[in-house]
Amino acid sequence: MDVLLFDLDNTLYPPERELFNLIDVRINRFMVEQVGIPADAVDSLRRAYWAAYGVTLQGLIRHYDVDPEAYLHYVHDVDVTTRLAPDPELRDMLAALPQRKAVFTNGSTCHADRVMNALGITDQFETVFDIRVAGYRPKPYPEPYRAVLAALDTTPQRCAMIEDSRDNLRTAKQLGMTTILVGPGATPAFVDLHLPDVRALGAALSLKEAAP
Numbered sequence: 639m640d641v642l643l644f645d646l647d648n649t650l651y652p653p654e655r656e657l658f659n660l661i662d663v664r665i666n667r668f669m670v671e672q673v674g675i676p677a678d679a680v681d682s683l684r685r686a687y688w689a690a691y692g693v694t695l696q697g698l699i700r701h702y703d704v705d706p707e708a709y710l711h712y713v714h715d716v717d718v719t720t721r722l723a724p725d726p727e728l729r730d731m732l733a734a735l736p737q738r739k740a741v742f743t744n745g746s747t748c749h750a751d752r753v754m755n756a757l758g759i760t761d762q763f764e765t766v767f768d769i770r771v772a773g774y775r776p777k778p779y780p781e782p783y784r785a786v787l788a789a790l791d792t793t794p795q796r797c798a799m800i801e802d803s804r805d806n807l808r809t810a811k812q813l814g815m816t817t818i819l820v821g822p823g824a825t826p827a828f829v830d831l832h833l834p835d836v837r838a839l840g841a842a843l844s845l846k847e848a849a850p
């Protein structure tokens with residue numbers, strides 16, 4: 639295993655920072671103010687789009703002909719520094735990992751850059767793959783995973799995916815990747831390693847390596 643694919647939101651920082659809530663609010667506002675959807679219909683529509691397409695954006699493209707670039711710009715227009723600060727412990731852990739490292743997010747590269755800058759970890763990743771990597775098709779669809787593997791010129795067997803989303807890890811496992819779940823809750827059978835916090839990754843991987 640020589641490639642580590644990191645999810646961004648609620649993986650490289652914990653959900654307690656509540657950064658994603660700011661984006662959530664922006665998504666709702668976009669649907670009401672830019673698309674013209676009645677406010678009381680937004681929640682159920684988002685739930686339906688999540689279930690059917692993985693992300694809200696896919697539903698808005700299909701059913702409301704929304705410009706994906708306008709959406710991505712609008713919803714990620716949040717001040718990440720109100721929720722995130724440099725994380726030297728995370729930075730040191732990443733720096734000590736011998737594997738190639740990339741970010742693989744359903745958000746935008748712009749948002750990923752802001753988050754990585756706020757955490758002080760930008761230079762620890764060779765690249766960022768965002769929702770554009772497979773024509774706005776999000777994880778957990780297999781298409782973006784395949785596009786990432788092709789771009790990195792690697793195979794699933796050489797990759798581990800680090801994620802807070804069980805759905806996204808299920809696809810990773812189906813494709814043949816090692817799956818590392820970050821965060822609280824139950825451990826599904828398709829998860830190879832479950833960590834409370836991404837900062838525990840370095841120690842966990844070196845233990846695994848040392849095991850016979």
Ligand SMILES: [Mg+2]
Binds near residue numbers: 647649801803
């Ligand atoms: Mg996430």
